[in-house]
Amino acid sequence: MLKFDQVSFSYGREEIISDVSFHIKKGEFVALIGENGAGKSTLSKLCIGLLKPVKGSVSICDMDTLKTRSSQIARHAGYLFQNPDRQICQKSVYDEIMFGLEYTIADEATRKSYCQETIERFDFDAKADPFHLSRGERQRLALASILAIHPEFLLLDEPTTGLDYRECMQMLQMIEELHHAGTTILMITHDMELVQDFAQRVLVMSEGRLIGNGVAAAIMQNESLLNRASVTAGQIQQLATALGDDFIGAASVETMLERLQYLKRRRA
Structure with missing residues (x-):
C-alpha cells in the first residue's frame, strides 16, 4: 500500500529526510510520532507525491510518486491537513x-x-x-471532502488538534469506522493516548531518520527509544511502568483493571 525505499529529501543543501525505509500494508493503522522538526510533515508530503524524493523511491497504492501526477494519486490517497482552513x-x-x-x-x-x-x-x-x-x-468538512472520493489510503495530520471533547470523540469514531471498513491509515500525532488506543504499529522519527518501527505496545514500552525521539509515553503507560513488572504491557484502562483483578485474586 505504501512503501519507502531508502528515501532521502533535501531543501537545498539541508537534508530533511535521510535514508528512510518502511512498508505499510493494506488495512493497517499506523501512527507516526516524533519531536517537532523530526521530518514528519515532510515525510507526509512525500507519501502522497506533493514532494518527490531526492534519493530512493516512494510507492503508494501501486503508484511510483516520481512517475505519477499528484492529482492521480489523490484519486486513491487522501490527506487531512492539521488545520482545515x-x-x-x-x-x-x-x-x-x-x-x-x-x-x-x-x-x-x-x-x-x-x-x-x-x-x-x-x-x-x-x-x-x-x-x-x-x-x-x-x-469534519475537510475529512468529508476527502472521503467523498472513496480513498484506499488516508493520511491524517494531527486530526484532533483544536477540537473540543465532543468534536474529538466524533472524529475518532469516524476514523475508527473507516479503519474497520478497510481503509489504510497513517496518522501523525503527538497524542500518545491516541497511539495506544488506535495504532497497530508505530513509526518513530528523530532528526529526519526513522529510529523505530514496531508493534504499538512494544514501542510504547521502549522508554529509551521514546526519549531519543523526545516523546512522552501516554499516562496509562507511565503508570504501568511505575507499578512495575506485574503491569508490563498494560496499555489501556481495561488491561490495567484486568491486571488488578488478577493480582487481587492471586493474593486472596
Missing part, C-alpha cells in the same frame, strides 16, 4: 465537496451522486458557508 477553499459545503471530486471523478453523474451521499452521511447543510462553521465542523 488550509484545506477549505469554497463558499459552500456543496462546492467544497464537489471541488475535490471534479479533479478525480470524470463522470458528472457519479460526482453528484458521491457529493450528495457524503452530505447526507455527515448531515451537512449543503448551502452552509464553511467559514461560518465551528472549528470541529470545518475539520
Whole structure:
C-alpha cells in the first residue's frame, strides 16, 4: 500500500529526510510520532507525491510518486491537513465537496451522486458557508471532502488538534469506522493516548531518520527509544511502568483493571 525505499529529501543543501525505509500494508493503522522538526510533515508530503524524493523511491497504492501526477494519486490517497482552513477553499459545503471530486471523478453523474451521499452521511447543510462553521465542523468538512472520493489510503495530520471533547470523540469514531471498513491509515500525532488506543504499529522519527518501527505496545514500552525521539509515553503507560513488572504491557484502562483483578485474586 505504501512503501519507502531508502528515501532521502533535501531543501537545498539541508537534508530533511535521510535514508528512510518502511512498508505499510493494506488495512493497517499506523501512527507516526516524533519531536517537532523530526521530518514528519515532510515525510507526509512525500507519501502522497506533493514532494518527490531526492534519493530512493516512494510507492503508494501501486503508484511510483516520481512517475505519477499528484492529482492521480489523490484519486486513491487522501490527506487531512492539521488545520482545515488550509484545506477549505469554497463558499459552500456543496462546492467544497464537489471541488475535490471534479479533479478525480470524470463522470458528472457519479460526482453528484458521491457529493450528495457524503452530505447526507455527515448531515451537512449543503448551502452552509464553511467559514461560518465551528472549528470541529470545518475539520469534519475537510475529512468529508476527502472521503467523498472513496480513498484506499488516508493520511491524517494531527486530526484532533483544536477540537473540543465532543468534536474529538466524533472524529475518532469516524476514523475508527473507516479503519474497520478497510481503509489504510497513517496518522501523525503527538497524542500518545491516541497511539495506544488506535495504532497497530508505530513509526518513530528523530532528526529526519526513522529510529523505530514496531508493534504499538512494544514501542510504547521502549522508554529509551521514546526519549531519543523526545516523546512522552501516554499516562496509562507511565503508570504501568511505575507499578512495575506485574503491569508490563498494560496499555489501556481495561488491561490495567484486568491486571488488578488478577493480582487481587492471586493474593486472596
